[in-house]
Amino acid sequence: MNRRHALRHIALISGGLALIPSCDFSKEDILAAYQKLKVTASQKALLGAISDTIIPAGEIKGALDLDVADFILVMVNDCFTKENQEKFTAGLSAFPDYVNQTLGKKYEALSVKEKEQLILDAAKLEGDDTEEGKRKAAIAYFVNSTKRFTIQGYMASEYIQTEIIPYSLIPGEYNGAVLISDLQKPRING
Known part of the structure; x- marks a missing residue:
């Protein structure tokens, strides 16, 4: 190896080593x-935990079981204006501090009633x-948007539309002489 190549490699390595302290690996991706x-x-x-508080699991699956948090983020990403997206993310970022200031605990440590x-x-x-x-307005906007999209995503989920309230694109036949006691699960027609 000649001296020029060795000096070039040393310069590149020392330049790379000089940049390493400026890299911040502590931030979350x-x-x-x-x-x-x-x-x-x-x-x-956190968004999943909030949606699970809004629609918890019981006899049927809850919002967390149906991954409603993904639905919420997709709706905000695709349907909100840039201004509303910024307000939503500002509220999402400020919500943990609001919880800590209000109750002195993290959201996960709170009881269901709290x-x-x-x-x-x-x-x-x-x-x-x-x-x-x-900040308060952003938190209120975030919570209200989360509530609205939690309900919408939950009711539009495959689980609800197929197993709980079966969806029928075309209404079935009309039979006016059926007793109420004979009725099965309600069908939602599109």
């Missing part, structure tokens, strides 16, 4: 599936022109 949103995996998990009351209170927050007021 942003999910690539949502091009217009900057959402991390922990924020998606979670329900927190969601109800956060949906009623009102903002003003101050920085704190804008």
Whole structure:
């Protein structure tokens, strides 16, 4: 190996070593599936926990079991304007701090009743022109949008449409002489 190649390699290696301290590996990766949103995996998990508080599992599957958080993020990514996307992500980012300031715990550590009351209170927050007021308005917008899309995504899921309330694109035949006690599951016609 000649001296020029060795010097070039030493210069490249030392330049690379100089850049390593400026690399920040502590940040969480942003999910690539949502091009217009900057959402991390922990924020998606929080969104899933909030949707599970809105529609919990019981005799039938809950919102978390049906991955409604993915539906919410796809709807926000595809259907919201840029301004509304920014307000939604600002509310999503500010929500953990709001929970900590309000109840002094993380959202996951709260009881079911505390979670329900927190969601109800956060949906009623009102903002003003101050920085704190804008944060409250973003949190309220985030919670209300999450509630709306949780219900929409849950009711439109394959599980609900096929097993709980069967969907029929074409209405069945009309039979006016059926007793109410003989009726089966209700059918939703498109």
